Amino acid sequence: xxxxxxxxxxxxxxxxxxxxxxxxxxxxxxxxxxxxxxxxxxxxxxxxxxxxxxxxxxxxxxxxxxxxxxxxxxxxxxxxxxxxxxxxxxxxxxxxxxxxxxxxxxxxxxxxxxxxxxxxxxxxxxxxxxxxxxxxxxxxxxxxxxxxxxxxxxxxxxxxxxxxxxxxxxxxxxxxxxxxxxxxxxxxxxxxxxxxxxxxxxxxxxxxxxxxxxxxxxxxxxxxxxxxxxxxxxxxxxxxxxxxxxxxxxxxxxxxxxxxxxxxxxxxxxxxxxxxxxxxxxxxxxxxxxxxxxxxxxxxxxxxxxxxxxxxxxxxxxxxxxxxxxxxx
Amino acid sequence: xxxxxxxxxxxxxxxxxxxxxxxxxxxxxxxxxxxxxxxxxxxxxxxxxxxxxxxxxxxxxxxxxxxxxxxxxxxxxxxxxxxxxxxxxxxxxxxxxxxxxxxxxxxxxxxxxxxxxxxxxxxxxxxxxxxxxxxxxxxxxxxxxxxxxxxxxxxxxxxxxxxxxxxxxxxxxxxxxxxxxxxxxxxxxxxxxxxxxxxxxxxxxxxxxxxxxxxxxxxxxxxxxxxxxxxxxxxxxxxxxxxxxxxxxxxxxxxxxxxxxxxxxxxxxxxxxxxxxxxxxxxxxxxxxxxxxxxxxxxxxxxxxxxxxxxxxxxxxxxxxxxxxxxxxxxxxxxxxxxxxxxxxxxxxxxxxxxxxxxxxxxxxxxxxxxxxxxxxxxxxxxxxxxxxxxxxxxxxxxxxxxxxxxxxxxxxxxxxxxxxxxxxxxxxxxxxxxxxxxxxxxxxxxxxxxxxxxxxxxxxxxxxxxxxxxxxxxxxxxxxxxxxxxxxxxxxxxxxxxxxxxxxxxxxxxxxxxxxxxxxxxxxxxxxxxxxxxxxxxxxxxxx
Numbered sequence: 058x059x060x061x062x063x064x065x066x067x068x069x070x071x072x073x074x075x076x077x078x079x080x081x082x083x084x085x086x087x088x089x090x091x092x093x094x095x096x097x098x099x100x101x102x103x104x105x106x107x108x109x110x111x112x113x114x115x116x117x118x119x120x121x122x123x124x125x126x127x128x129x130x131x132x133x134x135x136x137x138x139x140x141x142x143x144x145x146x147x148x149x150x151x152x153x154x155x156x157x158x159x160x161x162x163x164x165x166x167x168x169x170x171x172x173x174x175x176x177x178x179x180x181x182x183x184x185x186x187x188x189x190x191x192x193x194x195x196x197x198x199x200x201x202x203x204x205x206x207x208x209x210x211x212x213x214x215x216x217x218x219x220x221x222x223x224x225x226x227x228x229x230x231x232x233x234x235x236x237x238x239x240x241x242x243x244x245x246x247x248x249x250x251x252x253x254x255x256x257x258x259x260x261x262x263x264x265x266x267x268x269x270x271x272x273x274x275x276x277x278x279x280x281x282x283x284x285x286x287x288x289x290x291x292x293x294x295x296x297x298x299x300x301x302x303x304x305x306x307x308x309x310x311x312x313x314x315x316x317x318x319x320x321x322x323x324x325x326x327x328x329x330x331x332x333x334x335x336x337x338x339x340x341x342x343x344x345x346x347x348x349x350x351x352x353x354x355x356x357x358x359x360x361x362x363x364x365x366x367x368x369x370x371x372x373x374x375x376x377x378x379x380x381x382x383x384x385x386x
Numbered sequence: 387x388x389x390x391x392x393x394x395x396x397x398x399x400x401x402x403x404x405x406x407x408x409x410x411x412x413x414x415x416x417x418x419x420x421x422x423x424x425x426x427x428x429x430x431x432x433x434x435x436x437x438x439x440x441x442x443x444x445x446x447x448x449x450x451x452x453x454x455x456x457x458x459x460x461x462x463x464x465x466x467x468x469x470x471x472x473x474x475x476x477x478x479x480x481x482x483x484x485x486x487x488x489x490x491x492x493x494x495x496x497x498x499x500x501x502x503x504x505x506x507x508x509x510x511x512x513x514x515x516x517x518x519x520x521x522x523x524x525x526x527x528x529x530x531x532x533x534x535x536x537x538x539x540x541x542x543x544x545x546x547x548x549x550x551x552x553x554x555x556x557x558x559x560x561x562x563x564x565x566x567x568x569x570x571x572x573x574x575x576x577x578x579x580x581x582x583x584x585x586x587x588x589x590x591x592x593x594x595x596x597x598x599x600x601x602x603x604x605x606x607x608x609x610x611x612x613x614x615x616x617x618x619x620x621x622x623x624x625x626x627x628x629x630x631x632x633x634x635x636x637x638x639x640x641x642x643x644x645x646x647x648x649x650x651x652x653x654x655x656x657x658x659x660x661x662x663x664x665x666x667x668x669x670x671x672x673x674x675x676x677x678x679x680x681x682x683x684x685x686x687x688x689x690x691x692x693x694x695x696x697x698x699x700x701x702x703x704x705x706x707x708x709x710x711x712x713x714x715x716x717x718x719x720x721x722x723x724x725x726x727x728x729x730x731x732x733x734x735x736x737x738x739x740x741x742x743x744x745x746x747x748x749x750x751x752x753x754x755x756x757x758x759x760x761x762x763x764x765x766x767x768x769x770x771x772x773x774x775x776x777x778x779x780x781x782x783x784x785x786x787x788x789x790x791x792x793x794x795x796x797x798x799x800x801x802x803x804x805x806x807x808x809x810x811x812x813x814x815x816x817x818x819x820x821x822x823x824x825x826x827x828x829x830x831x832x833x834x835x836x837x838x839x840x841x842x843x844x845x846x847x848x849x850x851x852x853x854x855x856x857x858x859x860x861x862x863x864x865x866x867x868x869x870x871x872x873x874x875x876x877x878x879x880x881x882x883x884x885x886x887x888x889x890x891x892x893x894x895x896x897x898x899x900x901x902x903x904x905x906x907x908x909x910x911x912x913x914x915x916x917x918x919x920x921x922x923x924x925x926x927x928x929x930x931x
Contacts, residue, residue, distance in 0.1 A: 255767060256727070293722040321672060325721065351674025355667060358715065370664060373674045 115149045123153035207233045223254045244271035279309035295326035313342040329359035347376040401792030402833035412477045415468040419823035420459040430585045434495030434878025435820040437807025438507045445472035446807040451493040458569040495878025499548025499557045503851045512543035539597045542567045547874030549628035549637045550850040553904035556601040562623035565591035584760040589645040593620035619661045628873030629684035629693045635904050642679030642697045667716045677703040681877030685739030685748045688782045698734025701768045705729040728786045736804025736877040744837035744888030746867045747779035753801030771798035807882035813839040838889040841920035848906040855903030862892040
C-alpha cells in the first residue's frame with residue numbers, strides 16, 4: 058500500500074521545486090557555465106588545424122567570448138557533418154545561449170543534443186542544470202513582475218511543500234483561495250498537503266474535503282478523483298474506491314496508476330472478473346511493474362484462468378528477480 | 387490459584403494488561419545483544435522467549451534466550467539464557483544453572499515439545515551457529531542431547547516448531563534458517579553521504595534453506611530437508627507456524643521470509659511438501675514485491691472453519707492478514723479488517739492470535755520495534771522502539787483497542803519474541819515480550835478473568851502427545867466456537883500448551899469436542915464440563931480430569 062502512496066507522492070513532488078533549491082541551482086549553474094567555458098575542451102584560436110569557422114567559434118566560446126561566438130555557432134548549426142564537431146559546437150551553443158540569456162536558442166540546442174546524442178552523460182548533465190536554471194529565472198521573473206499573483210503565491214506554496222513546511226504551505230494556498238476562490242488545482246494541493254502531514258483521521262478528513270471541493274471546481278480533475286479513491290481504498294471502502302478510480306481512469310486514460318488501483322480494489326472486493334480489464338490495461342501500460350502482473354494473476358486465478366494466472370505470476374517473478382529483492386524501505 | 391480450582395470473575399476496573407515489574411516478578415535477567423561497531427546482523431533481531439511447565443507442577447515457567455559467544459562476539463562477561471521457575475505466587479526464581487539450559491552460542495529462540503513422549507516438555511534452543519536440544523530429565527534438569535539427536539542445524543537458526551508432519555504420532559522439528567552468515571561474510575552497509583555504518587537490510591545476504599528433522603522415535607532424528615522438498619525453497623526465514631491450512635489432515639507450514647517471498651509449504655503426505663506461497667497469494671505484498679516477513683501465526687479469526695494467516699512486516703509495508711479462501715488460496719484482508727492503517731508505520735516481530743478477553747473471539751496481539759538502530763536518523767514517523775498493538779476481534783473485523791488496554795500500550799519497546807502463557811492460572815492468558823538488548827516485559831492479563839472460560843490441556847496417545855493440530859469445538863448457549871492448536875507461531879517463541887476457551891458471560895459450557903490430529907483422527911465429545919478452571923483431556927479416555 059505504502060509503495061503506491063510513495064509512488065504517487067514522488068510524482069507529485071517532482072512537479073515541485075523549492076525556491077531554496079532553485080537558488081542553489083542558479084549559483085551552481087552559473088559557476089558551472091563559467092567553469093566549463095574557462096576550462097573549455099577546444100583548442101586555442103590559431104592553433105594548427107583550427108581553421109574552420111566553427112572551430113574558431115568554439116574556441117571563442119571557451120574563452121567566454123560568447124557575444125562573438127554565438128552568432129557563428131547558430132548560423133552553422135545543422136550544417137556540420139562531423140559528429141564530434143557537431144557535438145562540441147552544440148555544447149558551446151547551449152553554454153553561450155544560457156550565458157547570454159537566449160533561452161529559446163538554449164532550449165532548441167538542448168533538444169538537438171538530446172536527439173542527436175541520446176544517453177550522453179554530459180548532455181544529460183547540462184540539460185538538468187540548464188532546465189533548472191531556466192525554471193529559476195522564470196520563477197524570479199514571476200516574483201519580480203507579479204508578486205501578488207496567485208501563480209506567484211502558488212509557486213511559493215509549492216516551495217514550502219517541498220520543504221515539508223506543511224502549515225506554511227497550507228496558509229499560502231489558502232491565501233490564493235481568498236483572492237481567487239475558483240482557481241483550479243489549489244484545493245487539490247491542500248488535500249495533498251493534508252495527507253502529507255502525520256497520519257490522523259482529522260488530516261484524512263481534511264484532505265477528503267479539499268479533494269471534493271476541487272472536484273466541484275474542476276470535475277475533470279482525475280488526480281482528485283484518484284486521491285479520493287485512495288483514501289477510500291486505504292480504509293477498505295471498496296464501494297467508494299471503485300467508482301472513484303473508475304472515474305479517474307476515464308477522465309485520464311493515460312493515468313496508469315488509476316487502472317492499477319481500480320484493479321486492486323476490485324480484487325480486494327472479490328470482484329475478480331471485473332478486475333481483469335483494468336489490470337490488463339495497466340500491465341500493457343507499465344509492463345515492467347510487477348504489481349500489475351501480480352494483481353492480474355490473482356484476478357485470473359480467481360476466475361478460473363489458471364494458465365493465464367501462471368503466466369502472469371511467472372512474469373511477475375521474473376521482474377522481481379531482476380530487481381533488488383524486497384521492498385523494505 | 388492452583389489448576390483445577392475455579393477462578394473468580396472480576397470487574398475490577400484494572401486495565402486489560404498491566405506490566406509486572408521485575409521487582410515484583412523477580413525476573414532480573416536482561417538480554418544483551420552485544421551490539422558492536424561491525425553491526426553483525428544477529429545483534430539486532432533477537433531474542434525469543436517461552437512459557438512452559440518444565441517441572442510439571444501445573445504452573446507456567448519462563449525461558450529467556452540470550453546472545454553469547456561465537457565467532458563475531460566474545461562477551462566481556464559470560465552470558466546465559468535464563469529459566470525462571472514459577473513460585474505460584476506471581477514471582478519467579480532463576481533455576482538456570484541447576485537446570486543446565488544456559489545455552490552455548492549466540493542464542494535466538496526457543497521451541498518446546500515433548501519429542502520423546504515421556505510427558506515432560508523438552509526444549510530446543512535455536513542459535514547461531516549451532517542449535518541445542520535439551521532433553522528434560524524430569525528432575526528439574528536437562529541434558530544436551532543435540533549430538534545424539536542430530537538436530538544441531540548448523541547455520542543461523544531462528545524460529546523452530548515441533549509438529550507431526552508425517553502423522554506417525556511423533557513430534558518432528560522444523561527449523562527456520564535466516565541467511566548464509568558468519569563473521570567473514572559480514573557486509574558493510576553505509577547510510578547516506580556520511581556512509582555511516584548501519585545494520586544491513588537482509589537483501590545483501592544470500593538466502594539459505596530451512597531444516598526439517600524427522601523424529602525416529604528413538605531419541606534420534608533424520609534430516610529430511612531434501613527429500614521433503616524443503617531445501618528447494620531458499621529462505622530468509624524469521625517466523626513459522628504449523629497449521630493445517632487446507633483441512634486435509636496434514637500439517638502445513640507458513641514461513642515468514644524477509645525480502646524473499648513468504649513460503650506456504652503444503653503438506654502433500656508421504657513426507658512431501660509443495661511450496662505454494664505465491665500461488666496461494668501469501669508470498670508477496672499487493673504490489674507484487676516480497677516484503678519483510680517476520681513473525682507469523684494462524685488462527686480462524688472469522689470462525690468459518692478454515693485457518694487464516696497473519697504475517698508482520700516492516701514499516702511502510704503494512705502487516706498482512708490473509709483470509710482463507712478454502713481452496714489453498716488466501717485473500718488479503720488487511721485493509722478490510724482494520725489492521726492495515728494501524729500497522730503501516732510499524733515493524734512487527736512476535737505476534738499471536740488469542741482470545742485475550744475470553745469473549746469467544748480470537749483477538750490479535752502484535753509486538754513491534756524497528757530492526758535498525760539508525761532508523762530515526764533517516765526516516766520521519768518511524769522509531770526504533772515502537773508500541774505494541776492489541777486488536778479486539780469484533781466478529782470478523784478488528785478494532786485497535788491498544789489505547790484503552792493499559793499503560794504498557796503507550797510505551798515503546800524493542801519487542802522481538804512474544805509468548806503467551808497463563809502464568810497465574812486465572813484463565814486470562816498473559817504475555818511475555820522479549821526485548822532486544824533489554825529486559826523482558828511480563829504483562830498480566832486482567833481482561834480475561836472478567837469472562838468465563840475453560841482451560842484444556844491435551845495429551846495425545848495415538849496422536850502426538852502435545853496434541854498439536856487438534857481442533858476444539860464447543861458450545862455455550864448461543865456461542866459456538868472452535869479453536870485449533872497450531873504449532874508455534876509468533877517469532878522465536880513458544881507458548882503455554884494449554885488452550886483457553888472463552889465463554890463471555892455464559893456460565894455453562896454445553897459440550898466440547900476434541901478432534902485429535904492424525905494418526906488418531908478421532909473426535910471425542912464431552913458434556914457436563916466445569917468452567918473457570920483447567921482440565922486435562924487424555925486421548926481415548928472418554929473423560930476429563
